[in-house]
Every structure is written in structure tokens, then in C-alpha cells.
Amino acid sequence: MLRVGLLGAGRIGNVHAKAISTHPQSKLIAVADVVKESASKLAAQYGVEARSNEAIIGDAAIDAILIATSTNTHSDLIEAVTKAGKAVLCEKPVDLSLARAQACRKAAAATKRPVMIGFNRRFDPNFAALKAAVDRGEIGKSELLSITSFDPAPPPVSYVKVSGGLFRDMMIHDFDMACWMMGSLPQKVTAIGTSIVDPEIGKAGDFDTAVVTLGFADGRIAVIKNSRRAAYGYDQRIEFLGSEGLLSAGNVLENTVSKATKAGVVSAKPEYFFLERYTRAYSAEWAAFVEAVTSASAVPVTLDDGVNALAIAEAATLSAKSGTTVDLASVMK
Structure with missing residues (x-):
């Protein structure tokens, strides 16, 4: 125990x-x-x-x-x-x-x-299944990864001021997800950010809407889209294009009921926020930690992973502020 x-x-x-x-x-x-x-x-x-x-x-x-x-x-x-x-x-x-x-x-x-960092999205059953399918070669050679992560509403500006910014606080999950899915770190980071959801976030020196492109050594690309506002709920999707097909993991909806009439087809909205969306992921994350510690095996998400994701966030911050592409190696040295 x-x-x-x-x-x-x-x-x-x-x-x-x-x-x-x-x-x-x-x-x-x-x-x-x-x-x-x-x-x-x-x-x-x-x-x-x-x-x-x-x-x-x-x-x-x-x-x-x-x-x-x-x-x-x-x-x-x-x-x-x-x-x-x-x-x-x-x-x-x-x-x-x-x-x-x-x-x-x-x-x-x-x-x-042992030190494990809480990137819980790796343990989401849908994302984990997509990663396993990629590793099995089900879409051939992976080429283009697209990650969408939109919050339902922006946090208070008081939180923004102490959070470290969108890249360190919010998109850092997606940086880790990209590295995990790709199986390596990117070489180049290009970011663009703006504050069009809440101008006060911009006045606080942060962004509420951003897109980051990660370039990998073998030519593969990952594109990450973040927004602090999606009026319809917590939008969490992944698409992975490969030489032989496409894998995608969609949103988890509030319920599975859909209505189809001559007017169209209507379904439920996505789960509202991360507490609802990632309930199973948090339980699976903890189970993985317990298994690693009690069996004296390696933790599945390491302190290195945490530092790497933070380095990408740092590079993205520099890129968004300078308008230039940043070499990740220059940030990590």
C-alpha cells in the first residue's frame, strides 16, 4: 500500500x-x-x-x-x-x-x-489509443500532427498575471503531447499570439489566442492551436496525418444522444471543462504512478519531459514576442 x-x-x-x-x-x-x-x-x-x-x-x-x-x-x-x-x-x-x-x-x-510530471492528457483513453495506433504504423509514416485545445472561457486576469502565460500554463500540455506523439523534440518553434478574447489579458502581457508550429529534424510538422474561449465548451481534438491515412480523436460530448431531422443533425456539446473531460485520465495517471513506484519501474512521464515542455514554452514565448523562428537548442543550452 x-x-x-x-x-x-x-x-x-x-x-x-x-x-x-x-x-x-x-x-x-x-x-x-x-x-x-x-x-x-x-x-x-x-x-x-x-x-x-x-x-x-x-x-x-x-x-x-x-x-x-x-x-x-x-x-x-x-x-x-x-x-x-x-x-x-x-x-x-x-x-x-x-x-x-x-x-x-x-x-x-x-x-x-522517482519524479513524475502531471501531463494527464497522455492518459486520456482516446489519445492513448491514437498514439498506440500511430506506433503500430496504422497510417504509415506520420507526417503532420494537428492539436486543437480551446478553453470554454478565459481565466481572471489576476490568474493570468501569475500563471506564466498561455504558453507555460495552457499550451504546455500540447507541447508535451506533440513530443509524445512524435517521439522526439522539435528543432524549431514558430509562434504567433494575440489577445482578441479579452484585451485585459493583452495589457497583462499575455496572449489568449495563439498558434505554434513545431518543426522536427525529419521534416515532420506539428501545429498547435489554443484559444481561451470556445463558447460551445472544452474543445480537445487531435489529428495525425500519415503516408497511408489519417487518425483523429474527437471531443468527448456531454452525452451520446443525437437528433436527426430534415432540419439537420444535432448532438450534445463537448464536456464543459478539464475536470469533466479528463476524469478518466487523472485516474489512469495516478494508477500509472502507483504501478511505477510500487514495482520500482520507470515513471511514464519524467522530469525531463517536464523540462522539455517548459523549454518549448520558453521558445514559443520568445518567438511570439520577436516574430522570428526560434531554435530550441538555443533555449535549452
Whole structure:
């Protein structure tokens, strides 16, 4: 039985608490949060203790810690938890600073403790099935990847100001997805961004709408489209074109009912947001972490993956602001 401490009792912390508590081989022991009322409420819901971060990290009876705190704390907590000899599953991104994330990777590697980064979309059943089909060669040689990721509504500007920006906060999931699907890192990153959904986001120095093109060494291309607003719901789609066909994974709808009349065919909207859309993915992600830790096997999403996605986000930010294509190697050195 994997005994687990949870750092962070906000929206995503609640999702992880459920995944931990419902898995047959893990047990939630304690919860912490900077807002003590949030920690106490979540702890009471699962019949566990509310403690401080330090108390949880220092508890020898806890085997693993899930970090679901604010991004600016991730690197410090990863280092503290691994130094304490515990396994880590940390929400993305590793840090807002690429240099800090790289330093964290070095420090964590020295402890030889497993660190997994929470890119939950890899564990979505539909995306995982598409990836498996690509790897089996079902569309021949893969050539062009298209990823669409639209949020239903923009976040508050107060959140935007501390999030690290659209590329580090939102599109970083898609950067990881592109690398995973392609099986390698891109060489070149070209980005264009604008703030047409909410001008206040632009005034805060960020974008709410962006397109990024990733160029790979073998000539393959990935195109990623992000928007902070899709009035019809959470739009999450992937298309992969190959030499012998096309693979696509569409949206998960609110229900499977459709109405067909002479006026046309109508179906339900996509699930509203990520909590609904990726429920199964979060459970599968946690199950993969538990399996890796308890069997002493490699975690499926590494700290290297987290640093790589952050490097692409950094390159995209530079490209969008400069209007030029950025070599990823120049950012990662």
C-alpha cells in the first residue's frame, strides 16, 4: 500500500485526492494547503489529517507525495520531497523559470527518487489509443500532427498575471503531447499570439489566442492551436496525418444522444471543462504512478519531459514576442 501525502487542496488537489483514495493500492494520509480552511475541509472529507507541508514531507510513514500547489512552489517542493527520500507526482509545469527547472532536475536526479510530471492528457483513453495506433504504423509514416485545445472561457486576469502565460500554463500540455506523439523534440518553434478574447489579458502581457508550429529534424510538422474561449465548451481534438491515412480523436460530448431531422443533425456539446473531460485520465495517471513506484519501474512521464515542455514554452514565448523562428537548442543550452 502506497501511503500518500497531498500538498495543495484547491480545485486540482480535490481531483487528485479522489484518485488517490479510490485506488486500491494507495492511501491518502494527510493534506496541506496555504489556505488552512481548504486543507481542513478536504482532509475531513477523506477522514485524514490536515498538516503543514513540512510535517508531511518529514513524515517517515509517508512513501509518496503529490504536489498540487501553485507553480512557483513546484521546484522547491520537488527538491525537498526527493531529498526526504519520497517519490513525487507533481502537477505541470515544473517551474515558471526554465533555468530553475533545470536546476531542480539536477538536484532531484542526485536523490535517485522517482519524479513524475502531471501531463494527464497522455492518459486520456482516446489519445492513448491514437498514439498506440500511430506506433503500430496504422497510417504509415506520420507526417503532420494537428492539436486543437480551446478553453470554454478565459481565466481572471489576476490568474493570468501569475500563471506564466498561455504558453507555460495552457499550451504546455500540447507541447508535451506533440513530443509524445512524435517521439522526439522539435528543432524549431514558430509562434504567433494575440489577445482578441479579452484585451485585459493583452495589457497583462499575455496572449489568449495563439498558434505554434513545431518543426522536427525529419521534416515532420506539428501545429498547435489554443484559444481561451470556445463558447460551445472544452474543445480537445487531435489529428495525425500519415503516408497511408489519417487518425483523429474527437471531443468527448456531454452525452451520446443525437437528433436527426430534415432540419439537420444535432448532438450534445463537448464536456464543459478539464475536470469533466479528463476524469478518466487523472485516474489512469495516478494508477500509472502507483504501478511505477510500487514495482520500482520507470515513471511514464519524467522530469525531463517536464523540462522539455517548459523549454518549448520558453521558445514559443520568445518567438511570439520577436516574430522570428526560434531554435530550441538555443533555449535549452
